[in-house]
Amino acid sequence: MKVCGIIAEYNPFHNGHLYHLEESRRRSGADYVAVVMSGSFVQRGGPAFLDKYTRTELALRGGADLVIELPALFSCGSAEDFAGAGVALLDRLGVVDTLSFGTEAENLDFLAAAAALLAEEPPELSRSLREGLREGKSYPQARAEGLRLACEARGILWEPGQAASPNNILALEYLKALRRQSCAIRPLAVARKGEGYHSLRLDSPFCSATGLRRLMEASESFPEEKAGQAMPEWAVRLLKEKWRQTFPIEADDFSAMLAYQLLAARNRGQGGWLDVPEDMERRIRKHMTEYRAFSQWAALLKTRQYTYTRTARCLCHILLGISSELGERRREGGWCGYARLLGMQKSAGPLLKAIRANSAIPVVARMARDIRLLGSEEREVLETELFASRLYALVQGRKYPEAPPLPEEYRAGLVVV
Numbered sequence: 001m002k003v004c005g006i007i008a009e010y011n012p013f014h015n016g017h018l019y020h021l022e023e024s025r026r027r028s029g030a031d032y033v034a035v036v037m038s039g040s041f042v043q044r045g046g047p048a049f050l051d052k053y054t055r056t057e058l059a060l061r062g063g064a065d066l067v068i069e070l071p072a073l074f075s076c077g078s079a080e081d082f083a084g085a086g087v088a089l090l091d092r093l094g095v096v097d098t099l100s101f102g103t104e105a106e107n108l109d110f111l112a113a114a115a116a117l118l119a120e121e122p123p124e125l126s127r128s129l130r131e132g133l134r135e136g137k138s139y140p141q142a143r144a145e146g147l148r149l150a151c152e153a154r155g156i157l158w159e160p161g162q163a164a165s166p167n168n169i170l171a172l173e174y175l176k177a178l179r180r181q182s183c184a185i186r187p188l189a190v191a192r193k194g195e196g197y198h199s200l201r202l203d204s205p206f207c208s209a210t211g212l213r214r215l216m217e218a219s220e221s222f223p224e225e226k227a228g229q230a231m232p233e234w235a236v237r238l239l240k241e242k243w244r245q246t247f248p249i250e251a252d253d254f255s256a257m258l259a260y261q262l263l264a265a266r267n268r269g270q271g272g273w274l275d276v277p278e279d280m281e282r283r284i285r286k287h288m289t290e291y292r293a294f295s296q297w298a299a300l301l302k303t304r305q306y307t308y309t310r311t312a313r314c315l316c317h318i319l320l321g322i323s324s325e326l327g328e329r330r331r332e333g334g335w336c337g338y339a340r341l342l343g344m345q346k347s348a349g350p351l352l353k354a355i356r357a358n359s360a361i362p363v364v365a366r367m368a369r370d371i372r373l374l375g376s377e378e379r380e381v382l383e384t385e386l387f388a389s390r391l392y393a394l395v396q397g398r399k400y401p402e403a404p405p406l407p408e409e410y411r412a413g414l415v416v417v
Contacts, residue, residue: 045076
């Protein structure tokens with residue numbers, strides 16, 4: 001049995017994702033494709049545009065055989081955490097041969113060499129990174145400069161465009177995680193087609209998820225024609241049924257809840273949130289009276305060093321009460337200690353059977369039954385995810401009161417197509 005793994009968000013699913021799934025299966029020769037997908041909060045620093053059960057259905061209809069949840073502890077974290085946790089989950093299933101990911105180019109030579117340097121952290125890279133941050137550069141800018149110097153010192157042909165694009169930043173982290181975790185999983189790069197990650201153009205069959213989100217957020221009626229150019233027909237039908245019924249969900253829908261968390265933490269005099277540095281905490285305290293909404297606050301706190309996305313991720317960790325202590329423990333303890341299934345194809349029974357036989361971690365398919373398989377560390381990570389999912393469900397229910405409520409996490413069944 002050959003199994004290809006993918007780490008994704010599908011927020012929302014579009015033609016580029018469909019192409020990547022089909023190419024991953026074809027080029028890896030996989031019998032099955034297993035996807036690790038963000039749950040209710042995503043890596044750009046905010047809630048998922050669509051709930052995780054809808055995105056699971058989209059993934060399965062698009063060709064995934066199995067969908068596993070990436071917990072909120074890692075899904076709204078840095079690229080390093082997102083990739084490290086996703087790789088660890090796939091590796092611990094015990095059946096995955098290949099990890100497929102999108103890049104700006106399919107030539108892995110430079111990315112593999114750069115990832116090896118990032119994994120080794122040579123002195124000149126670390127020194128350049130520290131100096132860049134002191135100068136006020138953003139982390140991606142400072143790291144790219146440090147990587148350039150390290151590559152040039154070792155005679156590696158530097159390709160500046162290859163190190164800075166969002167897809168390649170994640171590709172580097174996937175390759176670094178495979179190396180650091182000594183995984184036998186083989187990397188497979190699939191070149192991205194069409195528009196760039198941040199592009200808002202909608203006149204291409206391969207639009208970005210960012211462009212599709214902006215389109216649906218701004219439209220007064222469901223933009224069926226434009227969405228139909230960039231998404232499979234079945235995805236358009238499904239989203240048309242749910243538009244303004246269960247989605248879109250936006251960061252500002254959580255503004256009041258974030259305000260409460262900020263005020264409660266200030267009154268306790270405590271911080272210690274995951275990936276929220278001391279200078280960001282000071283900035284939060286300084287500007288607290290200017291708080292109006294999630295997105296406004298993220299824009300206000302943004303600096304040359306801290307990008308909007310980085311700031312939004314900080315606010316997500318505060319909103320969800322994710323502590324730095326828990327994050328550090330799980331980084332050192334192997335990232336994910338369980339695999340929670342969200343959905344599967346009816347034909348994927350042999351894959352699930354193989355995972356149950358070979359997995360190094362418990363597999364949670366029915367929460368009420370399988371939670372007993374988890375130790376205290378795993379339960380702590382799961383409780384963080386349950387809080388995030390219940391918070392998301394509460395906000396969705398308040399925004400769209402006529403919609404059927406999302407399933408309660410302990411009673412939720414698998415999405416099966």
